[in-house]
Amino acid sequence: MTSEKGHASMQALMRVLDLEVLEQNLFRGISPDAGWQRVFGGQVIGQALMAACKTVDVDRHPHSLHGYFMRPGDPSIPIIYEVDRIRDGRSFTTRRIVAIQHGKAIFSMSCSFHVTEEDVFEHHSAMPDVPPPEDLADESDMKATFMQVAPEPIRKYWERERPLELRPTSFDHYTSDQPQPAEQHVWLRSTAPVPEPFADDPRVHAAILAYASDMTLLDTALFPHGLSIFSRAIQAASLDHSMWFHRPFRIEDWLLYAQDAPSSHAARGFARGAIYNRAGDLVASTAQEGLIRPNKPKP
Known part of the structure; x- marks a missing residue:
């Protein structure tokens, strides 16, 4: 049952x-008061996608986005999003979005929209065989057991009220400094239904999934090195992010985020993800490269 806190978070x-809306093609977004030193990358991706959606006909849904992070976002001030209407074709629509703070670009993204087409070629890869979310620890279980022994940064992250519930199939990479395989599986869903008037807008569900897709992806590239994104020994940041939306979905329903990281080199980790619904249909794919380097000791 959805809690009042879940509804409030959503x-x-x-x-x-x-x-x-500030002006035609110009929008302003805020950041939550979460005590972060910089804006969460998934927030900027989601806001940029929503800005693009506001300039596109409602019968066209996003099918791909490709973004670059250029500067850390400042959570204390709004972010301005400027949308360039690159092309409006018969089947596809293309937009370019720039996020601006302090007079400088902090993020840029290209996004493509497509009208729905039926009776075309159909196939997708099989969903990994993992335990269902009901067999995994929920957040109350984690707070009662795992959180008691988790490192402080991890405990603070998982204890914070969030609009999305995550259920990893394993916590080994958070509790051990031993190298782990460069893969992870995380079930996710919103903590409450999407509120009106957005409840049945598939583009809003896409924006929320884009927001969520940045949460755990880069972490996968650190597992072979016995580290996690929460480690104080590293500097980590998203450099770019790509996403493809394949099939309709609802963010209130459980989705499996299967992630792997085939390469880390030259202070950059590369990770990719496949997102499935409960029926095993592939609904979205992601790819990301991020900065991962050891923190330099202070002189």
Whole structure:
């Protein structure tokens, strides 16, 4: 059953994603008061996608996005999103979005939209065989057991109220400094239904999934090195992010985020993800390269 805190968290997320219209092709977004030193990358991706959606006909849904992070975002001030209407074709629509703070670009993204086409070629890869979310520890179980022995940064992250519930199939990489395989499987869903008037807008569900897709992806590239994104020994940041939306889905329903990281080299980790619904249909794919380097000791 959805809790009042779950509803409140989802309402707060929609206040972040539902941008203010300043002028044609110009929008303003806010950041949540989460005590972070920089803006969460998934927030900027989701807001940029929502900005693009506001300039596209409702019968066209996003099918791909490709973004680059250029500067850390400042959570204390709004972010301005400028949308360039590159092309409006018969089947596809293309937009370019730039996120601006302090007069400089912090993020840029290209996004393509497509009208739905039926009776075409159909196939997808099989979903990994993993335990269902009901067989995994929920957040109350984690707070009662795992969180008691988790390192402080991990405990603070998991204890914070969030609009999305995550259920990893394993916590080994968070509790051990031993190298782990460069893969992970995480079930995710929203903590409450998407509120009105956004509940049945598939583009809003896509924006929320884009927001969520940045949460655990880069972490996978650190597992072979006995580290996690929470380690104080490293500097980590998203450099780019790509996403493809293949099939309809709802963010309130459990989705499996299967991730792997085939390469880390030259202070960059590369990770990719496949997102499946409960029926085993591939609904989205992701890819990301991020900065991962040891922190330099202070002189």
